[in-house]
Amino acid sequence: MDSQLGLIEQSLNNRYTLWVHAALDELPDSFTITDPSISGHPIVFASRGFLKMSGFSRAEIIGRNGRMFQGPRTNRRTIMEIREAIREERPIEVNLLNYKKDGTPFWMLFKMRPVFGKEDGRATHFVAVQVPIDSRKHMRNSGMSYSEDGGGSRLREIVFGSCRREVCSDSLLDLDRVLALDSDDTGLEIEDSCEASDLEKRKAATAIDNILSVLTHYSQLTGRLVCGKRCSLPGMGFISSSLYISLGRIKQSFVLIDPHLPDMPIAYASDAFLKLTGYDRNEVVGQNCRFLNGVDTDTTVLYQIKESIRTEQACTVRILNYRKDKSSFWNLLHISPIRNASGKIAYFAAVHTEEGCRNQDRHGLNLEMRQLSAIGAIKVAVRSLSMGAGPSKS
Numbered sequence: 001m002d003s004q005l006g007l008i009e010q011s012l013n014n015r016y017t018l019w020v021h022a023a024l025d026e027l028p029d030s031f032t033i034t035d036p037s038i039s040g041h042p043i044v045f046a047s048r049g050f051l052k053m054s055g056f057s058r059a060e061i062i063g064r065n066g067r068m069f070q071g072p073r074t075n076r077r078t079i080m081e082i083r084e085a086i087r088e089e090r091p092i093e094v095n096l097l098n099y100k101k102d103g104t105p106f107w108m109l110f111k112m113r114p115v116f117g118k119e120d121g122r123a124t125h126f127v128a129v130q131v132p133i134d135s136r137k138h139m140r141n142s143g144m145s146y147s148e149d150g151g152g153s154r155l156r157e158i159v160f161g162s163c164r165r166e167v168c169s170d171s172l173l174d175l176d177r178v179l180a181l182d183s184d185d186t187g188l189e190i191e192d193s194c195e196a197s198d199l200e201k202r203k204a205a206t207a208i209d210n211i212l213s214v215l216t217h218y219s220q221l222t223g224r225l226v227c228g229k230r231c232s233l234p235g236m237g238f239i240s241s242s243l244y245i246s247l248g249r250i251k252q253s254f255v256l257i258d259p260h261l262p263d264m265p266i267a268y269a270s271d272a273f274l275k276l277t278g279y280d281r282n283e284v285v286g287q288n289c290r291f292l293n294g295v296d297t298d299t300t301v302l303y304q305i306k307e308s309i310r311t312e313q314a315c316t317v318r319i320l321n322y323r324k325d326k327s328s329f330w331n332l333l334h335i336s337p338i339r340n341a342s343g344k345i346a347y348f349a350a351v352h353t354e355e356g357c358r359n360q361d362r363h364g365l366n367l368e369m370r371q372l373s374a375i376g377a378i379k380v381a382v383r384s385l386s387m388g389a390g391p392s393k394s
Contacts, residue, residue: 004038004063005063007038008035008038008042008044008062011035011038011044011125012033012045012125015226016218016219016222017218017221019221020214020215023217024047024211024214025047025048027047027049027211027214028049029049029203029210029211030047030049030050030052030053030129030130030132031046031047031050031128031129031207031211032045032047032050032128032130033045033046033126033128034066034125034126034128035124036125036242036245037124037241037245037248039245041065042062042063042064042065043061043062043063044062044063046062053100053130054098054100055100066128067079069098069099070098070099071097071098071105073097073105074096074099078094078096081094082094082096082110082112085112086112087240087242089116089123089230089241091111092110093109093110093204094109095107095109095110095194095195095196096108106132106133107132108130108131108132109129109130109131109196109201110128111128111131111204111205111208112127112128113126113208113212113228114127115215115227115228116226116227116229117224117225117226118224118225118227119225121230122239122241123240123241125215127211127215129204129208129211131200131203133194133195133197133200212228216228239256239267240385243268243381243382246381246384246385247378248270248271250377250381251270251272252272252351252353252373252374253270253273253275253276253351253352253353254270254273254349254352254374254378255269255270255273255349256268256348257289257348258347259345264288264289264348265288266284266285266287266288266289267285268285273352276352276354278324278325289350292321292322293321293322294320294321294326294328296320296328297321298320301317301318301319309335309348312337312345313337314335314336314337315335316333316334316335316371317332317333317335318331318333319331319333321333321352329355330354330355331352331353332354332355333353334371335350335351336348336349336375338375338379338382339379339382339383340382347382349374351374351375353367
């Protein structure tokens with residue numbers, strides 16, 4: 001749990017410096033920023049405007065998923081559209097019914113855009129702007145007005161009594177108020193959709209541009225540049241945030257190689273691989289694996305590797321490689337093609353094991369089993385993502 005909190009705390013600081021929080025707080029708009037690389041895709045920043053609109057404190061929001069603002073009448077189809085946009089790492093603009101802390105429902109224009117790292121094209125954050133929509137004209141006239149009078153209080157009571165426990169955990173609800181949800185909800189007739197005006201849409205677009213401008217500026221101070229569109233270097237592949245998270249759960253030392261790009265660059269490098277070789281991720285991604293070779297690397301073994309890739313076959317070799325500090329180590333290298341759900345090769349995976357680690361691990365697995373276990377986990381991650389990712393590369 002402490003490690004999760006640490007990741008959330010450093011999510012913006014590492015890429016934008018500590019000062020980005022103050023700069024974002026100066027913006028008047030209502031918005032949140034989430035991090036897809038952290039388990040649960042939590043909120044890592046909430047603006048003052050959003051806190052005022054929702055009624056929550058920052059401490060109640062940071063680290064939580066945006067589903068905490070949903071309620072019984074939030075359109076599930078719209079939620080699925082948002083989730084699909086996140087999975088595909090693309091912008092989306094929808095009208096959404098959410099709930100404040102006190103249980104009051106409100107319509108808003110939800111406009112979300114991913115933020116991409118320039119060095120690897122990966123989605124680092126999602127920015128979501130929420131512009132309240134004047135929904136009074138969309139409430140059907142059933143003898144109850146959306147106001148602060150008695151009728152408005154009754155509306156709030158009905159919705160508040162039906163809020164999910166995670167939103168209304170501080171509330172003690174009488175049983176008859178809970179039962180009122182099922183027996184007396186005739187006054188709560190909210191239309192399935194509430195359209196935002198052109199003015200509200202322009203306000204959301206301006207807010208997104210302003211937020212991205214702040215993030216871009218502060219990313220320049222750290223050298224870890226971001227942009228609003230996928231902007232990786234020419235010839236460099238990218239790993240989607242969903243696949244990145246799945247691969248991050250695999251503890252072995254490995255890299256994914258993209259055979260569809262010139263010079264077959266590394267598209268992903270595991271933490272264990274970086275620890276083994278001493279390189280930083282930005283020094284590895286986008287490079288061909290030959291940087292591991294040195295003066296005493298056997299060219300015959302290199303030819304064997306090239307042939308296995310050319311014939312799309314797995315192979316295991318013992319090769320002398322070099323770390324960043326120029327120290328050498330014997331690498332027990334296993335390479336295997338990784339196919340997507342349609343059976344086409346998406347990547348080649350290369351599992352790296354230092355020869356001194358040949359003994360069984362703490363789970364009793366020998367070297368071969370550890371290598372095959374890593375390959376199997378990579379195949380599951382890639383195929384699971386590609387099953388719903390649309391057309392694949394050929």
